[in-house]
Amino acid sequence: MKIREIRAEDIEHIWELIKRNFDEVMIEHHSKEVVEKFKEYNKPEKLKEQMEWKEIYVVEEDDKIIGTGAIANFGDNDSPKYSISNFFVKPELHGRGIGRFIFDHLLMSIKKKEIERLHVPSSRTGLGFYKRMGFVEDEFQPDKKDKIIWMTMKLS
Template sequence: MKIRRIQEADLWTVAYIIRRNLDEVMAEQHSPAVIEKYKNQNTQEKLLKQMDWKEIYVVEDHSGIIATGAIASFGGQNKPRYSISNFFVKPELQHKGVGKLLMEHLLNEARKKNALTLHVPSSNNAVAFYEKMGFVTDKIQDDREDEITWLTMAMK
């Protein structure tokens, strides 16, 4: 498997992987309104704009792109500085180590930035994965309206 920065030619595939996760995985534990909101936030056009301010990566294997994840930079000391974003693995490849490989890559990239903490907004179905990777629930950030659990990791 290979991890690399996203290219404009990858946008359709990445948007498709995200949409599949929303429809096939997240829809089991999230309301239709939230699923629709996330679909609207992850179109090819919106992902193209995100490429300007997020470091978006893709994981490829012999079949093509199989996962995506990003590091987003947000300003201010009272709000998260670095956050994991757009983290999705093809549904049929979940629980096979792809997400762990991608997360380790993102953690290494965050360390290169000397990030003190790293945050992740998690869907209900992914909380256990992030906890396994070392994140803990952040009680300060509450995002119930978007059905998100924020988790934080102190970087070493």
């Protein structure tokens, strides 16, 4: 298993991976309306745009993409809000340590930025994983209507 930065030719593979997670996993905990809304945010043209402002990585095994994860600044330069984003593993490979592998890489990268907190907007599906990684649910939840739970991890 290896991790590397995304390339333009990866977008269609990543889109299929993300779509499968929405259709096979997230749909169990979110309404169809919410799932479709998130699919819209992750379509190939959106992923291509995100390559400009996110650090996006892919995990490969036997030259096939099996996972992805990104670091995004959802704040601004004066008040950054570094967050984990686009975090997905092939559904049939959940529970095999691939998510932890991606997370460890993202955490290593984020620690170089010398920030105090890392955030994640988690679906209900990812809540247990992020809690195991050390995140705690935020008191204020701005995306309650979409059933997204913002969580924070203190780094220092």
